[in-house]
Amino acid sequence: MSTQTARNYTNPVGRSVPRIDGLGMVTGQAKYVFDISLGNMLVGKMLRSPHPHARILSIDTSKAEALPGVRAVVTAKDTYQIKFGSNEYFFPHTVDQMALESDKVRYIGDEIGAVAAVDEETAEEALKLIDIKYEVLPHVTDVLEAMKPGAPQIHESMNNIGVILPVNFGNPERAFKDSFLVREDQFYASAAAHSPLEPHVCVGQWESFSNKITLWSSSQAPFKCREALAKTLKMDLNDVRVIKLAVGGGFGSKLEMLPMDFASCLLSKKAGGLPVKITYSREEEFMCSRRKHGMHYKIKSGVTKEGILTAMTGEVIADGGAYCSYGPTVLAAAIMRIFMVYKLQHFRMTGYRVYTNTPISGAMRGFGGVQSGFAIESHMDLLAHDLKLDPVEFRLKNITTPNMVTVNKMILTTNGLKECIDKATAACGWKEKRGNSNYWKKGNIRRGIGIGIAADVMGSKMYKSHESAGSIVKVEEDGSVYLFTGAADTGQGSNTALSQIAAHALGVAYERIKCKSGDTEITPFDTGSFASRVTFISGNATLRAANDAKAQILEIVADKNKWDVSDLDIVAEKVTNVKTNAELMNFDTALELCYSFHYGRQIIGRGSYNPKTTPIDFRTGEGNVSGSYGFEAQIAEVEVNVETGDVKVIKIWDAHDIGKAINPQSVEAQIEGSLAMGIGYTFYEDLQFRNGRLVNGNFANYRLPRSIGVPEMETIMVETNDPEGPFGAKGMGEASLLPTSAAIANAIEDACGVRIKDLPITPAKIIKGLKEKNSVDHVNGG
């Protein structure tokens, strides 16, 4: 029997076990697709549009094909010209992108073709030799301009509106009439870049004798990538193998097949089956992957004299860029998220996702919730201010509660929102600090404190009719265990968490587990890493697979010893009688029995989980989208220099209802990473375009959070033990990012009285706000 590894981590759920893949990462041995080099591998490059909007009149690739060292050139004529998209199930009309465009290009960077050559220089030279005749069309890059009649039409849709999402409940107009106070605000949340450090990269290989393809891709959703490849290449799903290796971050940008994935396979076919690797440059990563939707918000809310929200109406306009991507989902999540947070009976908000001739907006950590988090949570503070109520007190009057059904039929079961608010406010000293300008005042420095709250789903059925996850737990003869999961660990640590769940449920030490994830030929199906779904959904599948394996083992143990199987369990490496707590047999001995002369029974446990949800009615916004909901409260303390406008975040407290922490260290790491990302988004992450051309597509001009200036962070875990979650766990990868910008903006107002309603918050905006405030104060004799 196996004595190779230590067995220190029995009952691993709830323990901060080391990352299952950590050793490879600290030694440099972990393999990313970025690192792959196969024999005779060719270098692929994408041919991109230099125009923001143009009709393609002709493409001549003959000179490129004749260049020595070029092995293949592909354009739309080599394809079936089948469109792909990401919300095919609910929004078939948003399936609008071609793997290689044939008649029109819609942004600078749009893919027209690709080349494969023996080296990078030759591939780049070949791109220059491709002769394309364009008819340049008028373009529109501003989302509000794009909606005006007469604006250049990017697709067939009216006024460039690709998606309209009306969400309507009750009678807001009547409720406004009965309100004590009604207030309206406008906000803008900027477009940001995901910026995973490993860029998009893939290696495609066509096996000509069997007509199969293998694609190694840095993907968050290998099965979704497979689906799009099979569709656009007219192949069966089992002819397409998508493999993810270690993935160097994704944050939503790696959820979809990109034209590069498609092109690398097609180039390989044309090059006689040689593998073709395409690696994005950093500039391509900024321009031609996905970005966060910039969003304009109009919000109007009514409240009673006591501070109860009566109604809310509004409008969200999202800059979608050239194609739809995950646009409908982002819009839906941006609008409908509010029902998880606040009790509202009367609500009307319409979302518009609008095409522009700019890079494609897609899903980014939070699916629109970050933008709406900024708008809604800023608006809530302004309402509280009008009512002369403390912002925390105001929120506590209006938040959702456990075991309630929202107006749009979301079923909130466990709900730790109040506990999160209570714990965060207690930890930060809210009562002493908030609104107390005397507690800290040094020279030009003013301190302030602000809150934001949020809620999140654990997955949602969007790109297909189900969102099933599958797992297999295979126990080998020596008692070592394989976990096969379709879930794609992109760095968040899902392989570790799922292995903990598998080990705990099977009753063995964590060290016995080896995890293989996200290989469409080997692992069961999984929709991918998005919407904070993996711990909850893939975790439940894994729990079921481990329980199934355990039942198979116990059946044999019971049969051999004439024990009642219902008395047996495996706990911490021992077969145990649950009635007497007697330890009956070692796990290894039980496995010897399973694989013995007489039984010879292979232990292969399987599990599949599809959460019990209802489809969303996209005409109204009604539907229970998630099997569970997570909640959170965040408080930021800031220092504002009223002379320079500089803001320093001193500390952020984050209290998060995560159901149950499978791995507390990983939970903290996810929260801390979200907070840093939120700080970057609040103060400087902002993609800038001029005439459709990105002007800050590098790390020198697009700043990311770095080690200097990171504030202190305090994580408070609230465990509500959700009955539907594996060991009570909920997903939690996205929620901590949602309220950060608003918590900071609210703290800034507390510090210096300036309200910033458009991101990013810059020193210039603060100085401008201070000047305006001073002149108003002066006029008012203040």
Place this chain on the structure above:
Amino acid sequence: MTKLLINSKIYEVDLKGHETLLEVLRDKLGLTGTKTACEESECGTCTVNINGKAVLSCITLASDVEGDEITSIEGLAKGDELHPVQQSFLECGAVQCGFCIPGLIMSAKCLLERNPEPSQEEIEYALDGNICRCAGYPKIFEAVRHAGRVIKGRQNKNVYVSASANGLRH
């Protein structure tokens, strides 16, 4: 042929002259532990150590470092025994996607060799060239502090051993 001393091994490489150390490590020698995220000296992901200093391999010409002592992430562990910085990154949960980690470890190692007890400010300055997109940095800071304590402890132990070997301590 250019002779490069990498991780205490001599590699003979045929250089055209313009290759960066990063290209040589990854493409010619298969030492893919060193990553890059920008290739223009902005992200710190490609950090290696040259003569004990943290250096960006993406802007270092390989021909310029002939004869220098080059250490990449692959050269840190001794057999199965991890370097204290590697061990600490693992234990403190400082690793998420892992892509920035080799560069961060090389920057941290260089700092701790100079100063095993850095202040928070010194840690922040030493690591400011290394972008990590997953973590919010606190666990990375914790890992560096922890590794510093281990290194300091070992230095003290070495002092004790060498002192007793010289018969000075009894």
